[in-house]
Amino acid sequence: MAILEIKKYGDPVLREKSQAVEQITPEILSLITDMIETMYFASGIGLAAPQVGVLKRIIVVEGEEEGAIALINPKIVKQEGKVIAEEGCLSFPDLYAEVQRFLRVTVKALDPQGKEVEITRENLVARALQHEIDHLEGILFVDKIGRAKRQMLLEKWSKTGK
Secondary structure, eight states, X not given: OOOOOOOOTTOGGGGSOOBOOOXXXXXXXXXXXXXXXXXXXXXXXXXXXXXXXXXXXXXEEEXXXXXXXXXXXXXXXXXXXXXXXXXXXXXXXXXXXXXXXXXXXXXXXXXXXXXXXXXXXXXXXHHHHHHHHHHHTTOOGGGGSOHHHHHHHHHHHHHHXX
């Protein structure tokens, strides 16, 4: 197990699309373990493989009661309701913005054992799932806010020297 380096805003890997995982190998399982450890070490509630420099469709999220959930090749298949809430990102430490997301989502994916799973979550876990799946497409949470607010936040970001 290892703590991985979390890529920060400006790293081009965060804007690239991730590739599907074709085979669950020992390296993929090790990556998942390291991502979970890194997420908790950084006090996060979600982490996508591109955030640690790996362009694979893998996410981990804190599922609250069940602990960390690891999903391979996740895809949102159902979404309900809308809610606006404050959101942050481990690739933007100390930067937060109000973002509109779906209140409840259903996601299909593979679990680390290669079994197809379908999970439905709401509120914070649903938000984390959407946020991390966006990372797999090269979409960042600042892309979900208005242009003026985004520009202001990114100017603040550049002044902090992060």
